[in-house]
Amino acid sequence: PVQVSYYRNAMTCTDHSLTRSDKQELVQRYQEPHTDNMSTLEQRFLEAAEKVKTLTQRPTDEELLELYALFKQGSQGDNNTDKPGLFDLKGKYKWEFWMKKKGLTKEAAQEEYINFVQTLLEKYTSEK
Incomplete structure (x- = not known):
């Protein structure tokens, strides 16, 4: 699994093997509402x-x-x-x-x- 530091911005990824588009996808995912983890x-x-x-x-x-x-x-x-x-x-x-x-x-x-x-x-x- 990819280790990522989520300090409100997934662009601070600690795994440098991720491509820019992978990082952008992570950012987008964490900017969207997360109803799956919410009660x-x-x-x-x-x-x-x-x-x-x-x-x-x-x-x-x-x-x-x-x-x-x-x-x-x-x-x-x-x-x-x-x-x-x-x-x-x-x-x-x-x-x-x-x-x-x-x-x-x-x-x-x-x-x-x-x-x-x-x-x-x-x-x-x-x-x-």
Whole structure:
């Protein structure tokens, strides 16, 4: 088997016997979505993240903050970032909403996110 270093770019291949086209194929393969290694929940989570972009009306600020917090918790887990500065009000609200999700597992946050997106789709578009 070919030994490859995948530091987000398969062009850093450690096996120099690969041709340029082999390396390009590896790069292309790793730039495409990998649904074969993803759980069904992760697939549904990513699909919900795409579907939410189809809203025809803008949700409330509170709904957007909830959406943000659930996405961050579902993709990164607990918030361990520094609190934004005093004058960064938008960043502060986003940080606070994400902090409210602390302790929620990634899987539970992904499930909540999927359900919340469905609620928003029903509320702000005709698609269900």
